[in-house]
Amino acid sequence: MTPDVTNRLVYLSTAVGVLRADELDRIWLRARAANAAAGLTGLMLFHQGVFLQVIEGPAAGVASLYERIRRDRRHANLTVLESGPVEERAFPDSPMNYVSARNLSPGEKQAFTDLRAAVMSRPALADLGLSDFLAAFSLRTA
Ligand SMILES: Cc1cc2nc3c(=O)[nH]c(=O)nc-3n(C[C@H](O)[C@H](O)[C@H](O)COP(=O)(O)O)c2cc1C
Numbered sequence: 001m002t003p004d005v006t007n008r009l010v011y012l013s014t015a016v017g018v019l020r021a022d023e024l025d026r027i028w029l030r031a032r033a034a035n036a037a038a039g040l041t042g043l044m045l046f047h048q049g050v051f052l053q054v055i056e057g058p059a060a061g062v063a064s065l066y067e068r069i070r071r072d073r074r075h076a077n078l079t080v081l082e083s084g085p086v087e088e089r090a091f092p093d094s095p096m097n098y099v100s101a102r103n104l105s106p107g108e109k110q111a112f113t114d115l116r117a118a119v120m121s122r123p124a125l126a127d128l129g130l131s132d133f134l135a136a137f138s139l140r141t142a
Contacts, residue, residue, distance in 0.1 A: 006089060007059040009066055010082040010130065012119060013075040015049045021100065027074070028098040035095035040065060043091050043137055044098045047112050051075055054134060056089040079119060081130055090138040099137070111136065 024046060035041065040057035053069070055062050070078055091097055104112065111133055118128050 005059050005085050006056060006087075007062045007084060008054065008056045008082060008086045008090070009062050009080065010052070010054045010134070011066075011078050011080045012116065013051045013053075013078045015046075015051065015075050016073060019046075019074060021102075023074075024098075024100060028096060032095045032098075035065070038065070040096075041089055041091045041094055042096050043094075043134070044096055045104070045112060045137075046098075047101045047104055047109055050112075050116060052112065052115070054091060056086070056091060059085070081119065081128065090134045097137075099140075108136075 028044060031044070035055075035057075038057065038061045040055055040061050042056050043052075043054040045052040055065055055069075099108075101109075115128060115130070115133055122128065
């Protein structure tokens, strides 16, 4: 494994119980600081109790962060949609761009709902339209 290969990992998960806005903000603020220190960037969306998170950066950093996140009891049912090397980051400028439900446009909410439906119904993850979905979010700020 080459140490400077950039990896991307994208997963969906469901929140355990009701997470209040201030709890989500706390997760995000800590995440942002830790990710900045580790050279990681990405995106976190939350809508209707479901997280979508994109983590990008050095392969080892992405893997060790995902190990920690996977064990976090504030969410469950983690489903990895993408994991592996990428040419370049989709979210190079933010240690974790968090777009809360409040800040999602109706079109973005629909795109998120459609993606979740596609994940539930497709036997293969290849044709989810994930890269288009991420490209749309890479152009926006919270
Ligand atoms: C949906 C979700 C996303 C998270 N994203 C990150 C993240 O990007 N970076 C991070 O350091 N922690 C993130 N966390 C928090 C980690 O799961 C963990 O609590 C934190 O890294 C501290 O881990 P430690 O107590 O083992 O040091 C996230 C937690 C949740 C529930």
